[in-house]
Amino acid sequence: SQTIHQWPATLVQPVGSPLSLECTVEGTSNPNLYWYRQAAGRGLQLLFYSVGIGQISSEVPQNLSASRPQDRQFILSSKKLLLSDSGFYLCAWSGGRAQPQHFGDGTRLSIL
């Protein structure tokens, strides 16, 4: 069966520090991979998605970047965090548009 792992679960970082959140998927090949953020009191905002190794699409201009170095690995990064980067980050995979998304457990990021 397929599983998705996302870590860390919580993270407290100072403003200006770098960020790396990692997500890996097991039990499937060539998944579509997604990073979402839920800011306080708001819905899920799509940040990045990837349909293959090295293929990254960005939905909104921001301080973050994503990379997919391997088929089942998706990384969310920042060189210098801003206060506005605080939020709950979710990684997800899907087999296609009409296939349901499967989510990781999320990372709660607090910027001080």
Place this chain on the structure above:
Amino acid sequence: ILNVEQSPQSLHVQEGDSTNFTCSFPSSNFYALHWYRWETAKSPEALFVMTLNGDEKKKGRISATLNTKEGYSYLYIKGSQPEDSATYLCAFNSNTGNQFYFGTGTSLTVIP
């Protein structure tokens, strides 16, 4: 970025009541509409995926309908139970890409 709206934003019902929520999405370039349940401290869980106008899906006491021509979907819960308390999210796929566009959700609280 496409606009997906859900209403109401929050809802409190008594145990045993039936309830329904609305998801509005663009009627053009439709590909699929998803419903998810997001319980506190858990990851969103897929409920339904619908692709055809007039689709109706059912899982236990929960059902959903789809109208792609007018751009809306309804989620119904019959005989609400406290364990139904969660945020219900809908997500829209267009036929122009692999993105999932989520609504802001409806927060349901079922009072025992």
